[in-house]
Amino acid sequence: MSDPAGRLKIQIQRSTTGVRCTIRSTRPVTASSMLKGRSSAEVATLLPLLYSICAKAQSYACVGALESALAAAPAPGANHRRQLTLTLETLREHIWRMLLDWPRLCDGTPRREALAGLIAQTRALFGLADPSGALFKPGGDTADFDASAWLQGCGAVQSLVVEQVLGRPIDAWLAEVVGHDSLRAWAESTATEPARLLRSLIQAGESALGDCSVTPLEDIEHAALAARLTAEDATAFVAEPRWEGAARETGPLSRRRGSALIRALEKSTGKGLLTRLSAQILEVAQLASLLRQPGEADQAASSSFGSPEPGLGLAEVEAARGRLVHLARLAADRVLDYRILAPTEWNFHPEGPVAMGIAALPDDEDARLRRRAELLIMAIDPCVAYDLDLAPARKRLAPLAEGQDTRPSTLQ
Template identity: 50%
Template sequence: MSDPAGRLNIQLRRTAQGRVCAIDSTRPVMASRLLVGRTPMEAAALLPILFSICGKAQASACVTALERADGLTPIPVVQAGRQRLVAVETIREHLWRILLDWPRWLDELAERADMADMLAQTKALFGVCDPDGQLFRPGAGGTVIDQAAFDRLLNELDARLARCLFGLPADHWLETIKDGRGFAHWCETTGTGAARLLRHLLDSGEAVIGQSSVAALPEIPDAELIARLTAPDGAEFIARPTWNGCAHETSPFTRRAACAPLPDLVSCYGRGILARLAAQLLEVACLLAEIRTDLADAPASTPVESGIGIGRAAAARGLLIHLAQVEQGRIRDYRILAPTEWNFHPQGVVAQALMGLPDAGDDTLKRQAEHIIMATDPCVAFDLTLPTDD
């Protein structure tokens, strides 16, 4: 039976001319067409069910696109609430990888009990931040949250992260690792699973594997995005997107590239696996700090073209883009451009990183390749094969 979420089929082939990477996807990138013909309110309710992974980010991009198609701008408290929910979800998504997948790289057991605690914690935060479940409905009004409960839950989350991830409160950790030397010292002296994995990469020399020079996705104006997404070959663009003829990366690494200690890590170890894993840890700590503050309001926006809106959300794996076209109260067209299509483009960051792996036996090569794939996080299952030319 086929996987309804689709899969990535990745081949890393040795040839006489060098290593070649081929990436094919069966992801249903046009599944958003199921929203066509529905009202905006129906679409906003259905979309997080259709796209359950990063459901808050999907809902945020969806409602933004729908509201902009109608010329609506959410009130500041609503926009802040939506951003807060997406941030909590992003923390949860990073923890899935850090607590469940990273330990296996060291042949250790997944930290399931800690992850269960984190799931309960983030679910409780969702409930406090959006008690009536209406924040992602078009034209939502203000929601009064229980601030005392919110602060308590956030403090509990910080304490749990200190125990199982950072070894100290997140804000203190950010001060500790503000340069490459501090980061290395933290890796060497902290006993959490995350610190041990990063220390292993440093000690083994594998911190540098997975290099890529693929540039970060630039800021693209709404009008240009609309034109490209609705062009006759828009479906092909969504499946294998490029901009100005080039593949681009959108990820926690590109989002946090300017935040210490990433510039130092890139200077020492390049744009490889150490920097990418460190970016995920860094984003967890930064988001926790950002959730405590007043999040920035979205700029006022009107449709670039009557009845068409673009919505963007900083999802865990990169920039998520939705386009909605609404006519006479019904959706005429709906398109989604997900970060996986950028990052796992056949000429994208993962393909380049895999082709640049050092020569090694099949077992080592496959292990390193799987780690690079997981560090970029495709959000769907993947098959990795290492065929050879006869």
């Protein structure tokens, strides 16, 4: 089955006042309507096939919404194991970008072999966490799994984080890198690709580029969010969401903004490139640390489920790129309505952080402006492919000499 992800069309235009960015999306945000009329079991099976990117997050949000609508409690421990798989998926998605895409923008070398090992290891761990294949079905299943193999696999993921991302033990990095100066010292003394990228930004004076005033998406009461997702204009809201009249952003920067490192970076460089990329590295370190303490939850990325009214279920899950919302309305175990609000629609809103961040970039020659725009797009990270169109720079006219006649000439 084809992935209904669509594409983002990002266009940069120049004007006399600077840079302007427009974003159009071909994402079929109503694709979930094909779930109508199906049973909860069918929906739980079909949905992760429709949405292949962040499939574990999609599955978790789906089963959470279905169970809430059915007033059915999951099996003991099911949500905990679901959250563990979500942690692994988020780690994989972040590290994937760091090893494959980040090097491209700082003359580094993609770490394809390390990435292949990570993908294989997380796939094996997903299988261990869900040996029966029913963990993300309504009710869930927490069949026993090989705890020894699980710990070994988690250790391998942690080792990769140390070797390929942090360049030092996870706890040491978390304790040492707590502000701008310590981050810079780490970037200058570490040979990993993420450190290389941050070092290049700092040395080029690009740390604050892309700073904008779009505010984070705060917690929303389930009843208020459900009302918005079931209103007559719900389709328009899902396509270009606003909350309280304003575009918002969601993702690692929003989740980690309470940490000492991100607070310090926002104070020194705003919500520019350095802060955004550092938030992803910080999230990798914190989530990798949690793998050794699987009984503890990540409070910055907790999931939320509820039933604002009988037969209506709502789930909010913090996926790698931001908050993912699923809403399901059921009657007699048949779906009457299903809505999905994905983080891409917040972050790549026409007035969201990507559009506003690119508009804040200084006008420059094409190659440099394109690279900086790509850095910002990557720092916020769409879950779909995108096309970046850069209008050519306008030819600059030589200044007029004093008293020069500017009237158009006429033929005699």
